[in-house]
Amino acid sequence: MRQVLLAASLGLIVTLFGTPVAIRLLIRRGYGQLIRDDGPTSHHTKRGTPTSGGAVIIIGTLLGYFGAHLITWRDTTVSGLLVLFLMTGLGIVGFLDDYIKVAKQRSLGLRAWAKLTGQMLVAVTFAILALQFPDPAGFTPASTEISFIRDTGVVLGGVLFVVWAYVMIAGTSNGVNLADGLDGLATGTSVMVFASYILIGIWQFGNNCQTSLTPRCYEVRDPLDLAVVAAAVMGACFGFLWWNASPAKIFMGDTGSLALGGALAGLALTTRTQLLLVLIGGLFVLIALSVIIQVGFFKLTGRRIFRMAPLQHHFELVGWGEVTIVIRFWIIAGLLVALGLGVFYAEWVAGAGT
Numbered sequence: 001m002r003q004v005l006l007a008a009s010l011g012l013i014v015t016l017f018g019t020p021v022a023i024r025l026l027i028r029r030g031y032g033q034l035i036r037d038d039g040p041t042s043h044h045t046k047r048g049t050p051t052s053g054g055a056v057i058i059i060g061t062l063l064g065y066f067g068a069h070l071i072t073w074r075d076t077t078v079s080g081l082l083v084l085f086l087m088t089g090l091g092i093v094g095f096l097d098d099y100i101k102v103a104k105q106r107s108l109g110l111r112a113w114a115k116l117t118g119q120m121l122v123a124v125t126f127a128i129l130a131l132q133f134p135d136p137a138g139f140t141p142a143s144t145e146i147s148f149i150r151d152t153g154v155v156l157g158g159v160l161f162v163v164w165a166y167v168m169i170a171g172t173s174n175g176v177n178l179a180d181g182l183d184g185l186a187t188g189t190s191v192m193v194f195a196s197y198i199l200i201g202i203w204q205f206g207n208n209c210q211t212s213l214t215p216r217c218y219e220v221r222d223p224l225d226l227a228v229v230a231a232a233v234m235g236a237c238f239g240f241l242w243w244n245a246s247p248a249k250i251f252m253g254d255t256g257s258l259a260l261g262g263a264l265a266g267l268a269l270t271t272r273t274q275l276l277l278v279l280i281g282g283l284f285v286l287i288a289l290s291v292i293i294q295v296g297f298f299k300l301t302g303r304r305i306f307r308m309a310p311l312q313h314h315f316e317l318v319g320w321g322e323v324t325i326v327i328r329f330w331i332i333a334g335l336l337v338a339l340g341l342g343v344f345y346a347e348w349v350a351g352a353g354t
Contacts, residue, residue, distance in 0.1 A: 003068045003224070004198060004231045011064030011235030019056050019243045023250050026050035030102065049248060052098040053240065054256020058091045060236030061263075065229055078133040079141040079222035080229045082126055083266035087233070089122035090173055091259030098253040119170050122262070127165035130269065131158060137210050139221040147272040149347045150218070165269060172268075172277070173261030175284035178291055178310045180257040183246035185312060185326045187237050189283050189333040190260050194234040196280050196337045197267045200344060201227025204271060207348070216351055220272055233263050246323050279343060282336030283329060287311050 027050055065084060069076055096118070097110040110118070130142035144161040145151035156164055180186035204223035207216075220226075237260070243249045252260075261284075268277040278285055290311035297305050306314040315325050 001202070003072050003074060003228045004202070006068035006071055007064040007228045008198075008231040008235035008238075009064075010067045011060045011232040012239040013235075014060035014063050015056050015236045015239030016242055017239075018060065019053065019240055019250060022053060022056045023050050023243065026052065026250070049251055051102070051251040051253040052095060052255045053244070053250040054091060054094060054252035054254070054259055057233075057236045057240050057252060057256050058088055058259050060239060061087065061229075061232045064232030064235055068228055068232070077222035077225040079270045080225040082130055082141050083226065083229050083263055083270060085129075086122060086126045086169065086266040087259045087263035089125070090119060090169075090262035091255050093118035093122065094177075094254035094256065094258035097258075098255050116170065119173060119258070120166055123166040123169040124162055126169070126266065127162040127269075130165070131161065135210070135221050137221075139209075139219055141221055142269045143219075143272060146274060148275040149273055149344055151272060152275075165265075168269065168274060168277075169262055169265040171288065172265040172281065172284065173258045175281070175288040176261035176264070177254060177257040179284050179287045179312070180252060181310060182312050182316075182322050182326050183248035184241055184244050185329055186257055186260070187241045187244045187252065188326070188330050190237045190264075191234055191241065192330075192334055192337045193264060193281050193284075194230045194237065194267075196341055197230035197264075197271065198227045198234065199341060200271055200273060201225075201230060201267075203344075203348075216348075218272070220270070223271065226267060226270055229263070230267055233260070246326065273344070276340055276344060280337055280340035282340070283333040286332075290314070 062084065065080065066076070068074075093110075093115060097115060100110055127142070131140050131144065134140050142161075142165070143151055144156050144158060146154040146156060146164070176186055176190070179189060201223045204218040204220050205227065207218055208223055209217035209219050240250075240252065240256075244252065264277070264281060268274050273280075287310045290306060291309045294304060294306050294309035297303065307317040308314050312325050312329065316322065320328075
């Protein structure tokens with residue numbers, strides 16, 4: 001628990017006090033956000049706001065995680081390092097996207113194929129490594145079985161698992177990216193989602209097959225260290241939110257959104273809660289689905305269901321204020337996180353009673 005608190009505190013301190021430094025540096029270098037002409041007109045006032053602030057979140061997370069281990073003299077774990085690798089790798093892909101937008105002065109950065117290729121390289125590397133490094137009990141960081149709260153018994157095998165992991169990682173990172181359209185929306189939602197993974201990691205550690213004396217337990221490698229990772233990310237997001245809340249002084253950009261999505265998918269894979277992520281990260285799922293539905297329906301009928309996708313922009317065009325949308329979406333995100341945690345605990349209670 002001490003490591004968890006230290007990681008969250010250090011992540012918070014680094015981004016809370018480091019973000020203003022990043023803002024000044026980015027302004028000096030001209031790293032300003034470009035706004036798409038086909039977006040809501042209210043966003044045009046945000047043109048020039050510093051972007052790529054997600055780099056601060058990544059740095060805060062890394063310093064929070066490694067600082068907590070250094071202070072407590074505890075060893076890092078393979079599971080924790082792999083999730084951080086996934087987060088940092090996707091953050092680099094996102095930074096290249098942000099850099100091209102600024103350097104070439106266009107609202108679209110990397111070509112779609114280039115971004116997906118970068119995501120694939122990082123995701124596949126993570127997935128392959130996650131099936132290695134068994135601990136003394138034989139648990140590897142990830143399992144080839146599809147999991148909800150535990151393994152479901154549906155075994156994919158090594159190759160299909162790598163494909164499944166890539167789909168999860170690409171989908172989650174792009175889901176967070178789509179949600180990053182209003183000040184504080186993705187950051188505030190991420191705080192709640194990563195907080196849930198702190199609780200999941202701590203609970204799994206207390207009822208882990210390596211430490212628990214009860215016959216019912218979780219077959220997860222390094223659950224406590226995964227809680228430390230989640231705490232570091234949550235703290236870093238909290239500090240960044242101070243500057244990212246409306247009116248935002250800085251945007252996380254693709255650097256942050258892809259990194260956060262990667263960390264979230266990595267935690268779901270390593271805690272064996274792959275399908276539970278659909279509930280816990282439900283707001284990101286809803287926003288991504290709004291884009292899929294909009295595009296699919298338009299191709300089939302030539303008409304649109306929403307005035308604009310992603311979903312938050314539809315409500316902007318309906319007339320809702322930006323702050324109103326963000327707060328109401330935060331409420332929805334909080335309810336979905338609570339539902340996900342409720343299902344997680346209910347599964348344990350139901351299983352303990354059988």
